[in-house]
Each structure stands twice: as structure tokens, then as C-alpha cells.
Amino acid sequence: MAAAAGPDPANRALTSTRFSDLHPPLSPPVLDALTRAGFDYCTPVQASTIPLLCTHKDVAVDAATGSGKTLAFVLPVVEILRRSFPPPPKPHQVMGMIVSPTRELSSQIYHVAQPFFSTLPSVRMVLLVGGFDIKTDMKRIEEEGANILVGTPGKLHDVMERLDILDFRSFEILILDEADRLLDMGFQKQITSILSRLPKLRRTGLFSATQTEAVEELSRAGLRNPVRVEVRTETKPVGNLASSQELAASITPLGLQIEYLECEAERKPSQLVDFLSENMSKKIIIYFMTCACVDYWGVVLPQLTALKGNTLIPLHGKMKQSAREKALASFTGLPSGVLLCTDVAARGLDIPGVDWIVQYDPPQDPNVFVHRVGRTARIGRQGSAIVFLLPKEEAYVDFLRLRRVPLQERECSSDALDVIPLANKICCKTGP
Numbered sequence: 001m002a003a004a005a006g007p008d009p010a011n012r013a014l015t016s017t018r019f020s021d022l023h024p025p026l027s028p029p030v031l032d033a034l035t036r037a038g039f040d041y042c043t044p045v046q047a048s049t050i051p052l053l054c055t056h057k058d059v060a061v062d063a064a065t066g067s068g069k070t071l072a073f074v075l076p077v078v079e080i081l082r083r084s085f086p087p088p089p090k091p092h093q094v095m096g097m098i099v100s101p102t103r104e105l106s107s108q109i110y111h112v113a114q115p116f117f118s119t120l121p122s123v124r125m126v127l128l129v130g131g132f133d134i135k136t137d138m139k140r141i142e143e144e145g146a147n148i149l150v151g152t153p154g155k156l157h158d159v160m161e162r163l164d165i166l167d168f169r170s171f172e173i174l175i176l177d178e179a180d181r182l183l184d185m186g187f188q189k190q191i192t193s194i195l196s197r198l199p200k201l202r203r204t205g206l207f208s209a210t211q212t213e214a215v216e217e218l219s220r221a222g223l224r225n226p227v228r229v230e231v232r233t234e235t236k237p238v239g240n241l242a243s244s245q246e247l248a249a250s251i252t253p254l255g256l257q258i259e260y261l262e263c264e265a266e267r268k269p270s271q272l273v274d275f276l277s278e279n280m281s282k283k284i285i286i287y288f289m290t291c292a293c294v295d296y297w298g299v300v301l302p303q304l305t306a307l308k309g310n311t312l313i314p315l316h317g318k319m320k321q322s323a324r325e326k327a328l329a330s331f332t333g334l335p336s337g338v339l340l341c342t343d344v345a346a347r348g349l350d351i352p353g354v355d356w357i358v359q360y361d362p363p364q365d366p367n368v369f370v371h372r373v374g375r376t377a378r379i380g381r382q383g384s385a386i387v388f389l390l391p392k393e394e395a396y397v398d399f400l401r402l403r404r405v406p407l408q409e410r411e412c413s414s415d416a417l418d419v420i421p422l423a424n425k426i427c428c429k430t431g432p
């Protein structure tokens with residue numbers, strides 16, 4: 001009997017719409033590139049957004065973490081450029097721009113987009129992020145050209161200001177990814193200036209997994225009659241709010257189990273070490289509040305006998321760019337291990353095989369919580385997350401549940417080893 005058509009029924013992140021079913025149709029070279037990458041069926045956000053952007057609509061997209069937003073904007077950018085052929089764009093004719101808040105995320109988008117842009121002869125995509133000398137970037141663009149700019153707002157803005165040779169008159173499409181983060185990282189001025197330099201008759205896509213008032217405002221300022229695309233996951237009943245209306249549609253992925261562990265401040269380190277020693281074969285990301293905390297635990301944890309043999313990698317924004325890239329690449333390639341980081345790694349990063357997200361310090365902003373836990377359970381997979389709370393932070397649980405984040409309680413481990421004296425000894429010897 002022939003196998004039933006459709007995506008793997010176990011993967012509820014995919015629709016039964018194939019990329020080859022979309023209207024207007026994607027071009028054969030893009031469909032071939034999708035097949036080579038193993039992408040056959042669209043996710044809901046792709047099925048709804050790609051046709052809209054390809055038919056001259058502006059979109060404001062709000063979809064869960066790990067739901068495939070990157071391809072939802074990369075494919076339309078490629079198709080829109082293809083339509084302007086022939087002739088191919090001149091070397092300094094900029095046709096499109098993809099803006100995202102961090103260097104790591106911009107670099108990830110650039111690499112996801114590369115196989116699709118390589119189907120367009122003579123189109124040059126350029127990555128522009130902080131941490132590299134602007135003069136080198138400008139010289140490269142002058143000599144080699146740039147038709148698509150991918151980067152962070154600060155660097156993109158600087159290059160646009162300084163490089164007269166860039167011609168934006170035929171500009172077609174602007175994408176603002178992680179729009180709320182772009183704004184709360186203080187890039188409002190650069191975004192406004194970038195918008196003012198682009199032709200008004202363009203398409204704009206605004207993407208995020210979390211919406212804020214500021215995003216609404218940006219949408220009003222930068223988009224023309226946008227179509228709103230909101231994709232939510234159904235939720236499993238959790239805790240005493242199981243039937244609550246607020247939980248009707250979760251803003252976290254379906255395959256994600258979230259727990260909270262309540263304990264006194266002095267017991268937190270021992271609970272963390274206990275958790276890590278129980279999960280030695282797992283791939284884990286731990287979020288701390290500050291760069292100093294990451295440095296501290298990056299010194300202490302590797303020296304504890306209980307964690308011997310575990311790979312622990314620190315990553316924060318005060319590290320040199322080359323060290324940041326190395327840390328991320330090492331963790332990405334590991335089958336198991338621990339990334340100790342700040343929110344520099346909270347958004348958009350697509351790291352394969354992450355089993356657990358640990359929030360040693362809960363973030364103030366529920367949106368940050370959603371992005372952190374979204375580094376696991378991506379595209380229909382299973383994943384788990386745990387947040388450590390102090391007794392005085394108990395209200396955080398209801399606060400999150402009301403924002404459609406379902407959580408379950410986890411018991412503290414009673415026989416966890418007290419690691420504070422050991423940690424103090426280590427830090428006295430080596431310095432934090």
C-alpha cells in the first residue's frame with residue numbers, strides 16, 4: 001500500500017503544504033535548494049507568510065520560537081530579487097536588507113540564506129556586523145559590490161551613512177527580525193535613520209516571537225497596511241490554570257516542558273550542580289544575569305569533581321568577537337555539554353540538539369523568558385526548561401502563566417552537595 005502523503009505525523013510543526021504547492025510558485029532553483037536542504041513541507045508561518053511577501057504585501061509576523069521564521073523571509077527576498085532579472089543588479093545597487101539585533105543571529109541568517117542566494121547569478125550578499133573594522137567592510141563593498149545587506153543595525157547604519165556609492169533607488173524589500181529586541185537594545189535611532197534612507201515604495205516584513213508596544217509603533221512607522229500573521233501553538237493543560245482562557249494558545253512550542261524549582265539563595269548553587277551531574281549526557285544552556293556570573297561559574301564548575309568530564313563553555317558579550325564565535329561553534333558541534341551564557345545567546349540562535357534550558361537567574365522580562373526557552377524544542381522536537389526561583393519570586397509563576405507560558409513545579413533535591421565552600425576555595429586560589 002502506498003504511504004500516506006504528508007509530513008511525518010509525529011512532527012506537528014509542519015503543515016501538509018509543500019513548498020512546491022505555494023502560490024505564487026517558488027522558482028525551480030529555490031525548490032531544488034530546498035530539496036537539497038531536506039525541506040519539503042512548510043511550517044505554518046512559512047505557508048502563510050511567503051505568499052504574502054511574494055505578492056507585494058507588508059507583513060507583521062508573530063510566531064513561536066523555532067517555527068521557521070528565517071526561511072519565511074529569506075525565500076521571498078530571493079524570489080523578489082529573481083523577478084527583477086534580467087538584467088542582474090549592478091554591483092552597488094542594494095535591493096534588500098535583513099536587520100537583526102545580534103552579530104551571532106545575523107551571521108546565522110547569512111549562512112541559512114547562502115544556498116538560496118547562490119541560485120541567483122551575480123547577486124552579492126554581504127554580512128555587516130559589529131566587531132569587525134568598518135573600513136575593511138567598506139573597502140570590500142567598494143571593490144566587490146553589495147546587493148543584499150544582512151547585519152546589525154549599528155553597522156548597517158554606519159555603512160549607509162559613510163558609503164555614498166551604495167544605490168538604494170531600486171530597493172525592494174526590508175526585513176526586521178526580532179523586531180522587539182532591535183528596539184529594546186536601543187537601536188531605535190539607527191532603525192529610524194535606516195528607514196528614512198530607503199524608498200517608501202518597498203516591501204517590509206517585521207518578525208518576532210514576542211510583541212511589544214514599541215513593535216506596534218515601528219509597524220505603524222515602517223509598514224504600509226501590513227497583514228498580521230499570528231501563529232500560536234495549542235497547549236497541554238498544566239497546573240491549576242489548565243482550563244484558563246489565557247492558556248488557550250501557548251506562546252511557547254508544543255514539545256517544550258517547562259518547570260520551576262523554588263529554593264533559598266544559598267541552596268541554588270548546590271541545586272545547579274546536582275542538576276548538571278544528573279544530566280551529564282545532555283546538551284544544556286544555562287542563562288545567568290551578568291557576564292561576571294558567567295565568568296565566575298566558568299571558573300568554578302569545571303573544577304568540581306561531580307562534573308568531571310563535562311564540557312563547559314562560557315559565552316557573553318564582553319568576550320572578544322573571535323572568542324564568541326569560537327565558543328558558539330564549539331557548543332554547536334557538541335553532542336553533549338553545557339553553554340554558560342548571558343542573554344547574548346537568548347535570541348534566534350538555532351543550535352541543534354539542545355535538551356535543556358536552565359535559567360539560573362529568571363529574567364525580568366517575560367519576553368526574554370520565552371526566547372531563552374525557545375533554544376530547545378525547535379521545529380516540532382521535544383525539549384525541557386527549568387527556571388530557578390527564590391521564595392520571594394514565587395509570583396513569577398502566575399505572572400508567566402498569565403502570559404501563556406505553562407509551567408510545572410519541580411521538587412528541590414534534598415541530598416545535593418553544598419558547593420559554596422568549595423566554590424569559595426576555588427575562587428580564592430584562581431580569582432573569579
Ligand SMILES: Nc1ncnc2c1ncn2[C@@H]1O[C@H](COP(=O)(O)OP(=O)(O)OP(=O)(O)O)[C@@H](O)[C@H]1O
Pocket residue numbers: 014038039040041042043046063064065066067068069070071208209347348349350374375378379
Ligand atoms: N519547513 C521546514 N521543514 C523542516 N525544518 C525546517 C523548516 N523550516 C525551518 N526548519 C528548521 O527549523 C529550525 C528553526 O528555524 P528558525 O531558526 O528559522 O526558527 P525561528 O522561528 O526563526 O526561531 P526563533 O524565534 O528562535 O528565532 C531550523 O533548524 C531550520 O532549519
